[in-house]
Amino acid sequence: MEKGGKTFKFLDRTFNLRPESAMEIFRFLIDSHREGTVFQFEITGDLMPQSVLSYIHTHAPKGLFRFEIGIQSTNPAANRAVERHQDLEKLMANIRLIQEAGIIDLHLDLIAGLPLEDLPSFSRTFDDVFSLRPKELQLGFLKLLRGTPLRRDAESYGFVYDEEPPYEIWKTHWLSEADLCDIHLVEEALDLFWNKGFLPDTMRLLLKDVASPFSLFLDLGRFMIAHGHPFHRHGYADVFAWLSDYVEERFPNLHPILFDSLKYEYLASCKIKSKIWWDHRDAIKTRNPILRAFQAANPQIPIDTLYKHAIVTEYQGGHLIVIYLPEGPSLYRFI
Secondary structure, three states: OOOOOOEEEEOOOOHHHOHHHHHHHHHHHHHHOOOOOEEEEEEOHHHOOHHHHHHHHHHOOOOOEEEEEEEEOOOHHHHHHOOOOOOHHHHHHHHHHHHHHOOOEEEEEEEEOOOOOOHHHHHHHHHHHHOOOOOEEEEEEOEOOOOOHHHHOHHHHOOEEOOOOOOEEEEOOOOOHHHHHHHHHHHHHHHHHHHOOOOHHHHHHHHOOOOOHHHHHHHHHHHHHHOOOOOOOOOHHHHHHHHHHHHHHHOOOOHHHHHHHHHHHHHHHOOOOOOOOOOOHHHHHHHHHHHHHHHHHOOOOOHHHHHHHEEEEEEOOEEEEEEEEOOEEEEEEEO
């Protein structure tokens, strides 16, 4: 830290096996950290005492710690097959405690391709973990590293995998190549529309009454492919426009509410006046009269500032006015 280091990653996921040692480490880091420092830990979540979590939640500033917890599967048979022992009930309770406190950034991991886990089982695993609404959910794929028991027993599990690094799984007795392609689509859609954090409120609205988030992300991935939209190398505005098109096509009754949410999150996240991806020709025609009416109600804002720096769009039966100034955007709902 004295040399200017900002991000420190601790890779021993069982460092908290002795709670008193873990507490000593956390206490030192809380007392000694510098501004902007982040400490990332890979942890075994069910081994973390709630007393240690409570200490962090009480004494640590928000964002100082980032926990990466590998859940891998909620299927007990799949976990037993790879000799993974975890108290799922305690693990989930600890994750909820972390989520509710909002102090520790949380990253959860899953692995597709484990023995005894077919597509319906993995879908349930995904939905179980996604119900926690982690800030990031990484969906990984089993890799048969040299010298591991799974690689040694690959034939008995029906594992077909890449012979070159990173030795990723292609097929198992329980997952076909098509199944794994579907899971890869879920991974791409999840990364773009959830993990990047571009539109958290809109996604929560969309997922609010969805029975299976896995099925929704799979459908979203298929929509992207069908319409020729790339998961990578795209503009920022494209993500919002594509989700709007998806909702309008698949959930037309939800589109008015989610469309407003998409516009709000997009305009609030832009630092300068940016590309408008929706049709706002009507708002352009009425822009200046609306700004004059808004300025009459808010005389502290100069009309020249509004003409130069404001965007006007239809929103929730009225209008949303966003003023872009050097210190950041200011948003006003104006009826």
